[in-house]
Amino acid sequence: MGSRAVMRSQILLPLAVLAFCGAVLPVRLPAPVALASPEMCGTDGDAPPPALTRQQLEECSALDPSDVELLADLAAAYESDGAVARAEEVYRRAVVAAPDDGELRLRLGRLLLRRGKVEEAARQAAAGLEVQPNRRALLDVLRDAEPRP
């Protein structure tokens, strides 16, 4: 190669390498294919959550089992449809996910009262009162769970 050609390649080749690096960098790290996110299910945000059907709630909560709001909504949907056994099961899952949520304890306690499981209802109400002391609704459950003379 003549000296001018060498000089050209000594400038152009490094420039090409840097241009290529500039084009491909920075890179995003590859991520696993994500499960469809429960973002579609919209459990928070300042706007009211969309009214989802029971089936949609089941799909959404399967996508994100840790979303206790979804679980609570699903359990409420089961209650509305009369599927109280399934509602109880879902409330229990929600309570396991968020044992400090007094609202869940209240809902589960009320459901258990309706199903005649008074001792369990009292336990749930007592647990709820640990985090929501003196809450009237929980005291009512506790009172209603007491054996009548």
Next chain:
Amino acid sequence: MSGARFLAFVAVRLFVAGVCVLTAAYAVLNCTPFAFEMFIRPQLFPWVGTFVAWHHLWWAGAYVASLITVLPVIRPRAPVSRRQHAARVLAIVYATAGGAGTLVLVASPLLPRLWNDQKALPVALAAFIPLLWLAAIDHAAAPTSPIPDVRAVAQRRALAAFSLLAAYLWVVHLLRAVLRGADAAVLAWLLTGAWALSLTLVVAACAYATWLLLDAVATAVWQPAPPSAPAVVLLAGATCEFLRRVVLPTLSLESTAAATVSVVAGLTAAAVVSGIARRALPGRGAPAVVGPARRDIAIAVVALAALAAGTWAVLDDLERLDWAFVGQKLSVLLGASAAFAVLFRVARHVPARAWSMRAMVVPPAIALAFFFAVPRAALIAGSWTGQRALEPEMLFDRLAGGEMAFRFMADALLERAATDPGYDQFLRLHSQPRRVAIPDVDLAGPRDRDPRRRPHVFLFVIDSLRHDYLSPYNAEVGFTPSIDAFARDAFVYRNAFTRHGGTQLAGPSLWAGATTMRGVLAPGFDRMNALEKLVVRNGYRMAVNDFTVAPCLRPTTPVTRLEPDVPSVATDFCSNLDALESHLDVTRGDERPVFGYLSPMNVHILNTRRGGQTSLDGDYPGFYAPYASRVRRMDACFGEFIDYLRRRGLYENSIVIVTSDHGDSLGEDQYWGHGTWLFPEVVRVPLIVRVPASWRGALTTDLARVAFTADIAPTLYRLLGHDVREPSPIFGAPLIVDAGEPLADRRRRSFLLTSSYGDAYAVLRRNGRLLYITDLVEWREFAYQLSPHTGGAVPMPIDADLRHASRALIRAGVSEVAGYYSAAATPAAAATARRDRGVSDDVKTQQ
């Protein structure tokens, strides 16, 4: 110049450069309101004040010292060439103009009068002028000598030097990561090692190509070019980019000013170093001496080993007290530069060969191919083994990312957050400090429920106290028995957060009972100081030790400042409590109830870092002992104070609150302190509220509902018998209400959290169980699943939906806060703000 004379010459020039750079740095800190309020006004580092106070003498000393180095140019001993004559003229002008300027400065010192105004930036730029002038003199006066044509060996030498540099960096920093890193499986470390190697190879390849390009361009221009030309240009570029992208964004300096300072600093660094190097060139006719290869290699090995040890030591030392990793990144950069200088010298023994296209293209190609292959291999390994921890984002951050060198490289080579210029620009725009119009806010509703309630109130806001170092939050803690006993009789909020990751905004937020923004803590803050208004309305007297908000209290508010002469950084909880007890004793006859507010700094990183990071009393397995030992001491003093209240018969007529303005990072992923970030350990706080026992039966609360320190003020309003207004969603709400009343529902709300010191924002969702962070200082995003029950935080992978929804919530939150303070900018408020600025000017001249 002889060896000894040259060393003396370099020493003097280093002194001059030090004075100029410190002057410029101080002026730059004055340019940005954030840095001014954070570092300059509170005089956080006493040595800075000393330097500023005596700056005129330092400058005069630097001028005289620099004159010594230019005198030989002014009075040459031999006949001079045209260039050297030009150097003489430059030197004479430097001596006269510099002398006149120095005299003016001595007569009327500039730096102590510097303020956060438009003069700061010109002063910063002017501080570089002496260095540029001296560099011009050096270049003009430097002896000329035949420049050897080293083009034939440049490529091979550069390839050898950069390859060895990559190997050195990989070995030194990977070893450090392994020795300090988390427990991980062999496969994880193998993948991490491969990833770290790919990072260093790509960086080295880019540097290699840049070096050759600069060398070829210099040769085409100068024919032949000085061998140091690529190094000089790289120095200028590296200095400029390091300042522009790493240092100045952490100070929130406006981008045009940052670019200007960076370019000037980069050019100055290159000019100064190249000028001094040229003065050291051998004289005409003296050939360069190349010693035997074995000797050079032996020297290089020793030098590199010493360099590695020194780099480790400096990184260890800086780790726990660094500002946004600037010091550590600079150490890595300087260490790598020094290593390259050693290796480049050794590489001169590489046999010369003709220019090769293959040698230009193949090494970078291999480096890039490896760089793209390793993450995919990690992804495959993760799916084969079922371990999500092997996925690239989780693995590389946890193991390689803990080592600063690899983190630095990854920051440059990886796109962390999905690019969204609109989102980035929107957040940066709202990060700029501004003069906000502070509204006149009254949290008290129209109806007083029980005006007879006037218990004493003691609010202890312990700077940087973490919730997981207190036994009510962490069963593993056995060193806070007093707080444990206190908490059994109190409401312990397990899901409590601060809205801001640093005192500068967290303090005002607590006093105002609202989310704040930069610019709020200014004259006029009293208009929304809810706690101050509560104190005045209810006839309280205040006993305060606080350096953030207390200076903004109205002169008419009845305040006793406890221990006012103790500097902010030295405030001690035990001493504060003693002073509070003394005050209560002395004012025993005063029937007004007391509002006591203390914000001690016992466990601030500045104090747990001092004293060689030692524990006050032994080991604390599983905890950071310097921090834990100070928590133990504070706990003991707190217990004594509670005993004091009982003895005085005040305990059952007192509301006592223990909290902190924010938490602290103590080595999680190598983060220390509470700089610009919003990680779970920084935004979580303890919040323990004790009310008189006789009140408890009539009150209700929700201990697991998300709570904020901004809720404390509304809570006190309610406890003292007032209805509480919520002027805007950015305000807090009472945590405790009468039994039977509903609490505000926060289960489905999202809450904006902001950094006090940088462009970082977060949204807290799902009743405090999901934290999503956008950090524009580090150009990264993070997501965590939080457990209020255990206090744990688990990093989550971020998918597109999570990113999209969380960014929308952050954007909405920022708009809401900015909109509230903008909406308050009525003409009347603007007039008030102008009046406030008149007050601030008075404060300035008093300094």
